[in-house]
Amino acid sequence: MTTPFEELLPTTRRALLHRIAVAQSEGRSPSLVAAVARDGHLVWTGSRTSVDGHGPDENVQYRIGSITKTFTAVLVLRLRDEGLLDLGDPLEKHLPGTGAGEVSIAELLAHTGGLAAETPGEWWERSSAALRPTLADVLGERPFRHPVGRRHHYSNPGYTLLGSLIEKVRGVSWEQALRTEILEPLGLSRTSAQPQMPHAGGWAVHPYADVMMPEPGEDLGLMAAAGQLWSTTRDLAVFAAFLATGDERVLSAESVREMRTPAAPELPGAEGSSYGLGMQVLRRKGRTLAGHSGSLPGFVAGLWLSEQDGLAAVVLANCTSGVSAATVAAELLLTVAEAEPRIPAPWRPLPAVDSSVMELVGPWYWGTQTVALRLTTEGGVELGPVAAGGGRGSRFRANGDGTWTGLDGYYAGELLQAVRRPDGSVSHLDLGSFVFTRKPYDEDAPVPGGVHPDGWQGLPQ
Template identity: 50%
Template sequence: MLHTTEFALLRRVAAEQAERRAPSLVAAVIRGQDLLWHGARGIVDGTQDGPAPTIDTQYRIGSITKTFVAVLVMRLRDEGRLDLNDVLDKHLGGTSFGHLTVAQLLSHTGGLTSESPGEWWERAPGDGWPALVESMSAEQGRHRAGERFHYSNVGYGVLGQLVAELRGTDWLTALREEILEPLGMTRTTPHPSAPHALGFAVHPFADVLLPEPTPDAGAMAPAGQLWSTVTDLARWVRFLAGDTGGVLSPDTVAEMRAPAAVEDGAAWTTGYGLGLQAFRNSGRQLCGHGGSMPGFLASVVVDPATTTGALALTNSTAGVGVAALTTDLITLVDDYEPALPAPWVPQPAADAALLAMTGEWFWGPWPYTLRLLPGGWLDLSPQSGTGRSSRFRPDGPDTWRGLDRYYAGETLRVHRGVDGAVSHLDLATFVFTRTPYDAAAPVPGGLDLGSWPTNH
């Protein structure tokens, strides 16, 4: 990177560490396959002359743990082991909230209480699953299921147990075997392994530190137990951008990134998908997750459109703006050194039958363009304006499934005449024809034989 870019990034990290009195702070920027830059300030053990953080220093990452649990759940979905609309009771009985769906637990829309009953779970040794279930009465529902976004750490404790139930092993074993090992994330663990930072609370009115405990959270561990490093989290940022290494379909990760609920209403600057936080910042839609546990704060954020991402880790309980820091680092890099678009390359050949389908189609009187994409995918978009459009993936003979935007999940079907030629397209009952309101196509509503007024 340019020296000016690197200095601007280090200046931002240094200012955050000094002004917010972080014992230590380490950050990094990622783009595509590369860890472009990393920088660090401070001391990891709270002394005045101890070691500085490196990209291999472990920090507790708190609720970033939830993103890993969500991926485990989505793997089960993609394998057909569960459906996101399944109620919890179908797979994990004995709770007072078995009517909630898997999707509601993933997106924090089930209405469950934010924290487990009893002691502050983040600073106390955790109990097992039976104790958590026993503590959760029906009164722990704070909102009607599906009513609104309400962040629930408990919900992810439940999802961790759901993974264990369906895999026949504990969620940590599933995590290691299904995600960490395939991605080469060898320094992401449930407990600290040297070298690691010590967690501290910084006194609000004096420059002194109080060590924070880091107990095992028991049944609540899926909500925030993990420790990780810059190196490992850089790989996770790449994963969230779509470089999944075969662990999950990139389409499924894109599904996870889409906001299922927003946190700030009409403003829509922050939302939540299926295990991932969504952000809108300066015209970009970012995704990732923050994390906080006593003694630690963390943030991972990426712009999937450019694959530019950032992460930040600190060993302070509160007061360090890691979320703002990561978005600022992305902005600095994209402003100073914007990513170049991938070069266009031609395809070696095109399917003749698909190529014949491309071009102009009409929904009623409105012109659309059908384009052929690599892999036999299609793009159907209005020729002007911002009307309904989508990309479509092949889903069988003469059928495609919508991937995004208005027609996501809907089926596009090609209809043919007796001669085998394409007569019209049917998309969720909307009929697309080669000419406006083609009389030969089954357009409902009385077309008066489909004739437009003409002079004879």
């Protein structure tokens, strides 16, 4: 009998190995390591060539660049969930005097604050942090390139501001907050701000000759929250599982779902791509992938997860360019999803059900459109069209008072409640002012605009 974490089939393993072999060979990376996880458990790892003469494995550190931003975003969402700030707050409220304080925290997370993509002066990724000792040096005299909130414009200085915000509100360094609030609870013992042996060295490969040059491994200083971290495929697979399901020790399932939800316009020139709160979001082959890419001189990285498949894939390489780690990671994930689709959990009846909720399940009508209310195994409800392609739908979580709040889709954040008559019977469902009735335009329900007194009619002769 198979288990969800059984090793992948030989044909799937060969397809994955072939993909990373092509990526390493054609991309001319000194080494490349990859992993695929299902429901948080590694089901495949692979590598090509060596680090210090040894084949890299899932415990060898590589620099992960901007995947660091997702860790930083988790720290910010924790502050929000603790009531220490609101994502709509202007930065100035918590971190005054930056010169960019009009930008909201949410806009910084989603790269919609209009800030410059990079710092003024030298190429910050290859230069000493001593050149940027203050936020003024990071932002420069002209921190904005676009109107605030109008478009997505990726900004490394924006995440530097978020790192400083975390330090100001917490009263500890960004690195200490990261270690105590994320790394230790999740058991990410091989993720760190500074490299720990065994780790790969970063290399630049000449574009027209098969020769290499070591890249400098700078400490990013104030820019650390944008790209400082080193990690492994094993640790990142565990982190990806957390980003899919949440962990109450770190961040709830609802909050990580919020991170994965697009919060910015579709990216220019990248159809199906958007950005959430510290996470990139892709649509590929009918699936939604969430994660992040990363790069620093000498390294490229990619991490993607698919909640619906319970899969995550990670690719790390030690070259400045040549390998699209994020593209390869997405292809590894999709290869497994298509070759070995997730085996559904066995259906089981609910252990108990509230009779007042059971009274609500079944068909309802919004005007003449038929929808159905269903109970979910998580204790919430789901409202959606009866026929495929028939309209809007959302999942809802129970609020504990007989109402539900939308989790996704058109009704995300909206309140669903049953309206009862004086005798206790159900009159209708109210959802964000929409009235759902048990029959089309029920004359006994308060349908907006009223119901014609002559009722339903045929074509006059």
